[in-house]
Amino acid sequence: MWRIWSVFSLFSFCFILIVGRLFYWQVISSTRLKAEAASQHFLEMSLPAERGTIKTADGYSLVMNKAAYLVYAEPKNITNLPVYFKTVGQILEIPEATISAMVTQPNRVWIPIAHKVDNDKVQQLKSLAISGIGFEKEPKRYYPEASMAANLLGFVGQDQNGNDKGYFGLEGYYNRELQGKTGSMTIEKDVSGAPILIGESLRVEPANGSTLHLWIDRTIQNIAELRLKQGIEKYGAKEGSVVIMDPKTGGILAMASGPSYDPAKYGEYDRELYKNPIVASTYEPGSTFKALVLAAAIDAGVIKADTIFDETGPVQVSDYSIRTWNNEYHGPITMTKVLEYSSNVGMVFAEKKLGEEKFVQFLKNVGFGTNTNVDLEDEASPELRGDRDWKEIDLATASFGQGIAVTPLQMVRATGAIANGGWLMEPHMVKTIESADGKITDIKAKKIRQLFKASTAEVVSEMMVSAVDNGEAKWAKPKGYRIAGKTGTAQIPVAGHYDDKKTIASFVGFAPVDDPKFVMLVTLREPSSSQWGSETAAPLFFNIAKDIFLYLGIPAQS
């Protein structure tokens, strides 16, 4: 009987063992085994989307993709380690010791050696037929114009998962549109790894990134960058910027700042340089702001271009004495002359005529204190004082552009309203977005609000022409052209007070006055050859304007 029980127990044990094992396979390890089986039967590949290109208005690429590869090692297939380290190290310019440390890690079958390696180096490696090395497509960004427009383009780095991601400028702002959508392919494969035609397959096509067509004109951008570089060197400035806008549409024709960086080698530069100072840095506009304040006062009907102001001496505001920049006073002068002489005391007169409420409202209407909504990632606007925080002296100094901070883009946009008949425009970098399937989305010009009446804009334009023809910078003006403009020299606030020797020299203007093709702002921070805008920023402005006239085929009017 015990024999029967023994056999029964043995069979029962085996039965339980089999059931247990089946339970383990079919329930506990089911997911893992399914995945393993799928990996043996199916070939799964991700189909990366190509990042979109960024083109200028004249159709040239500022950023595009370049063939590049991920170079990886397969340690099990390497036949001669020392030769491998030496050859691969030499071509990829990586120390042999570094490659040795990577490749000799235990239990590794696939090791990435270098990312985004140029095609010529990969071809060199391929020609040597080294065993234990592989390549995978990994396109990288290519900048045909090198560092041109770096600050507005931004660059492509990697996110936390190692995927490409745009940072700063257009790459950051339009990252979603540019990166597209990665596709995937799952296909049944045979024992040799070749796809089975009648097998199961699922293919999701990648959606390549869109192409951005900018308002930027390549030639105007080049002119601005070359002239700015020369200007910074000539006038010994620490920094400088040039922004050129089409006043009728708000399209940015050029945007240059220096010092800049090379987006292809962004890691080698100071992070501070990544920000675009034209939209992310603030400065006090100084006298360039005077034309706008006069426009507001004329528009409100409190003064006219020929209103007489008696400039007899410094003006007392609260406990402060406000004087002219050169401490010279001209007696009875018109508002046009106030602009020509860049009279601070004359501006205090205009501001008082306008009144506190209207002046503060004007500052808000002109867009100071709020972002311009330009399509660049790094835009930041300085805040405007609260309505109750304006003291008499603050209003007085703000009338001649001190004690108020703006970005260069805010300033050029505001001046654009004088050039285009009074309209505050929304600035734009991108004109059209072209998707990979050819669908084109136009980004239309947007009028924010009418700042001044057209008649006011016309009057102030003439006052600005007069300021150029008779002002401190008349010596630099190109002959025969009607250019409206205003110089500015603002002191830089340092630890609660103004430094007499440190200034931001600037010039803002537009041309040709009768049909403005561009409005431009030039700023130079701490020029050392002269602190005055009329001797630094103004000649730089006129040099750029001359080149643009030539490029656009605009002849002299007289």
Place this chain on the structure above:
Amino acid sequence: MKTITKALIPTTLLFVLLLTAQIVYSCRLVGDGKEIKTIDMQIDQVRQNVLISEEKVASASSLTTISEKATAMGFESAPKVVTMNADSLVVAFGQSR
């Protein structure tokens, strides 16, 4: 018995024929799969070549390259440019009588 044999022979032949056809067809499909893989690789290669060509075109037409070539060929920036208004032209350029 003869009838059964008579029926069996063509059935077997048909079966063998169909089996052979199936094997040949399957083998062809496997071949087609390899061909697809080759075509995919060729498409990939063409795309890479297009990308490389685009890069070369962009590089050759960049302002930096053009500027360098122009300088090498002896071109210089005009030191002074004089423009004339249409009203003040001294001769009737491009005007027909």
